[in-house]
Amino acid sequence: SQKIEQNSEALNIQEGKTATLTCNYTNYSPAYLQWYRQDPGRGPVFLLLIRENEKEKRKERLKVTFDTTLKQSLFHITASQPADSATYLCARSLTGTASKLTFGTGTRLQVTL
Amino acid sequence: EAQVTQNPRYLITVTGKKLTVTCSQNMNHEYMSWYRQDPGLGLRQIYYSMNVEVTDKGDVPEGYKVSRKEKRNFPLILESPSPNQTSLYFCASSPSGTGGEQYFGPGTRLTVT
Numbered sequence: 001s002q003k004i005e006q007n008s009e010a011l012n013i014q015e016g017k018t019a020t021l022t023c024n025y026t027n028y029s030p031a032y033l034q035w036y037r038q039d040p041g042r043g044p045v046f047l048l049l050i051r052e053n054e055k056e057k058r059k060e061r062l063k064v065t066f067d068t069t070l071k072q073s074l075f076h077i078t079a080s081q082p083a084d085s086a087t088y089l090c091a092r093s094l095t096g097t098a099s100k101l102t103f104g105t106g107t108r109l110q111v112t113l
Numbered sequence: 114e115a116q117v118t119q120n121p122r123y124l125i126t127v128t129g130k131k132l133t134v135t136c137s138q139n140m141n142h143e144y145m146s147w148y149r150q151d152p153g154l155g156l157r158q159i160y161y162s163m164n165v166e167v168t169d170k171g172d173v174p175e176g177y178k179v180s181r182k183e184k185r186n187f188p189l190i191l192e193s194p195s196p197n198q199t200s201l202y203f204c205a206s207s208p209s210g211t212g213g214e215q216y217f218g219p220g221t222r223l224t225v226t
Contacts, residue, residue: 034214043117043203043217044156089156099144099163100171101215105155 003027004092006104013080013111021075021107023090030092033066033073038087038106047088048075080111115140117218119204125224126194134189134221136204144207145187146171146215147179149200156203162187194225 003026013019023033029052036044050057050066050073057064063076077084087106093099117138126132138145146161148171158171162181176198178190187206191198201222205215 032213041220043205043220044215046214046216049214091156099146099161099169101146101158102172103148103156105153 004030004090004102004104006088006090006107008107009105010108010110013109015081015111015113017080019077019080019084019109019111021088021090021109023073023075023104025071025073025092028094029068029071030094032093033064034091034093034101035062035064035073035075036089036091036103038089040087044089077109080109082111082113085109085111115216117204117206117216119202119218119221121221122219123222125226127226128195129193132191132194132223134191134202134204134223136187136189136218137185138187138204138206138216139185140206140208140216141184142206142208142216143184144209144213144215145181146205146207147177147187147189148203148205149173149198150203150220151200159189159202194223196225199223199225 005024034049035047038044048064050064061078065074087108089106091101091103093101120135147159148156150156157173160179162168204218207213207215
């Protein structure tokens with residue numbers, strides 16, 4: 001069966017450092033990998049999407065990489081701020097079933113002063 | 114304001130009493146989907162719809178029904194709710210059913226006693 005795993009349940013870093021979150025998948029290569037931010041009691045908010053033929057995507061302080069050899073996506077937040085504290089979810093869809101989105105369980109990021 | 118709305122936001126009900134959670138989007142999106150979120154299990158897709166009158170099962174469809182009679186609305190129906198359907202439910206929409214970003218509603222917290 002297809003699995004998507006976010007290995008770290010929680011990550012604590014200091015303000016100003018780069019946060020790196022990991023998303024691993026098994027079996028087939030996803031067609032798309034997406035990253036979302038979720039604050040307590042609220043719906044997820046879309047951040048970035050990367051396609052299987054792309055290596056890297058950037059948006060302001062955010063960067064996503066996609067390594068099909070390692071079956072892994074990394075999500076980076078540079079110059080992290082306390083306001084970046086939230087749970088970050090990765091999600092994948094497979095080629096041919098792009099409307100079926102499977103989410104990881106999320107990594108809770110805490111940025112401290 | 115572009116948004117996905119869900120009603121009710123909170124609901125406590127008893128086993129076996131039919132209920133409907135409504136979902137509406139004002140972005141003219143083709144694709145809509147329902148998820149449930151449980152601690153340790155993350156977001157799991159229940160049903161999705163690529164367009165009006167086109168629906169398909171996600172990963173956990175048992176015990177749920179959906180309909181898509183209008184583009185903007187995608188209600189979730191629990192014909193005979195059971196305690197294991199106690200969860201946080203999210204509706205989402207997307208301009209594309211081919212794996213594009215999804216816009217989530219605020220969530221409905223359902224408790225079945």
